[in-house]
Amino acid sequence: MSKEKLLEISNLKQHFKAGKKGVIKAVDGLNFDIYKGETFGLVGESGCGKSTTGRTIIRLYDATEGEVLFNGEDVHSVKDKKELKRFNREMQMIFQDPYASLNPRMKVEDIVAEGLDVHGLASNDQERKEIVVNLLETVGLNEDHANRYPHEFSGGQRQRLGIARALAVDPSFIIADEPISALDVSIQAQVVNLLKKLQNEKGLTYLFIAHDLSMVKYISDRIGVMYFGKMVELADADDLYENPMHPYTKSLLSAIPLPDPDYERSRRRFNYDPSDHDQSEEPEFREVRPDHWVLCTTKEMEKYQKDYPGK
């Protein structure tokens, strides 16, 4: 994998007003890069801001502060509609709920082709139809499905439609917001295999948002762990699972139930207590080991480095 940066996110903040005075800091100062061709996993419990992060990157929300550079250009400073369209072609999203994210009154053909229409990618009806059929076949559906409505499909098939729609404009970057959470286990594997296959064929880059940690580990190259709007740890997928440093990551990992009864019997859960942190200074996001970042104070960093197994 190249180390070319596709997306650079710096100091991204997304604050929502709550009532007259309150402010909810859903995303509070995120810094990370996504490399070309990789899958970046974003995990955390509900309400930690992982979905908001995805939605802010693709500009469904305007960021309160911060920059999102896509191929070196700032997405959030674009005002021109034409320019914005260009970004939208490059960035697409797959949503969590395959039931709510497809318009029930539109035929599959029109759902999938909507992006083509918006960007004027098909010169005539014949071509439009061809592209749609092609896309349907790519995601494991067929021509007959083009004339049906979403309610005629099962959950797994609908998620395939969502993927076909995202692929229609030939994007280079796809944000998948919990794309498999609503699906059955056996169907989850089908969709994940499909996403991996497409990545290999088209060189796609994914931001994969999920709370199912074992699936994230499986699909991601690097993983970021979020807690209350901040990223607390970022590392290679294997490194993160083998050598978690931040106590929150440890607690999250220790809570995953694994399909292994012997392991489950001996499992010890680790509870995270935010007050255990070193309070002497504001924690910062530091590179504790090469490519392994943790939100910590200097004292904590020394400790993490000392405790790091191997080497």
Added chain:
Amino acid sequence: MDNLLEVNNLHVSFDTYGGEVKAVRGVDFSVKKGETLAIVGESGSGKSVTTKALMGLIPSPPGRIKEGEILFEGKDLTKMKDKELSKIRGKDIAMIFQDPMTSLNPTMKVGNQIMEGLIKHQKKSKSEAKKRALELLELVGIANAEQRLKQYPHQFSGGMRQRVVIAIALACNPKLLLADEPTTALDVTIQAQILEVMKDIQKEMESGIVFITHDLGVVANVADRVAVMYAGKIVEIGKVDDIFYNPKHPYTWGLLGSMPSLDSTDDELYAIPGSPPDLMHPPKGDAFAPRSDFAMKIDFEQEPPMFKVSEDHYAATWLLHENAPAVQPPESVQTRMKGMTRESAEGDKV
């Protein structure tokens, strides 16, 4: 020990305009005191319908229990009148529903919802019921119980609400607890807490639990025995170790193989092709055959009986017939099982 619950040849059907949907097609299982039976399967496999039938909660019409018996402490629930059933329901048999957002009454204070069953079933006075409600909230790990009793469901987070639902279910010390995906809507950390609470309570009260889920990790955590359901039938049942370390049915292989393990693998996941059958017209023979890589000719013609693998382990697949060719589970499932035993050995050391 005598069985607390015994389900024999249960059939549940729904009459729709399109015809009869055979949601549950002959299910047998039993639950002992203090034991947890997990039922796993995809949506539409009939696991929720089975538990609803146990509670007498199948809406009729369109649903009906076509055949079979549900023996709870020796009494057949299917033959009971509604009035008798409602004396057992909520008292001896309690249910934890999947979605805590919809299973609580938004217009009632949480305290009153917990006390409801106590006052009705145990004929407790209001103050006694309140005392018990306080105990229950503390038991499920809700702080400030006194204050929390006076709050409404919307003032609770998802995990807290599920704890309330559990407190309600436990109010009358049920002998049998039916839990329908009780943690599916929750985060892993909260899920782990809730599972711990349920296990503690089970130890204390010796209740039997029927636990429905599609998360095999959760199954490995809570279950003593596991029943795997497919297309309205139990296709494999056994001790939790049998199912995870020595699975016999191709569908069980598929389920195990489709979950990624934390041992990183770059190979493709083993995905079960296709989708579950239409239960309006259940397929002839083995319902799983069209999706199975291991289907033989007989699978499309004749339904396999339950073959005995060991004392408590049964599986309904022709592969276990003495004339069947010897078949190994798919490679990904095998490596995974090897990986597991190694992993758990490491786990013991830590």
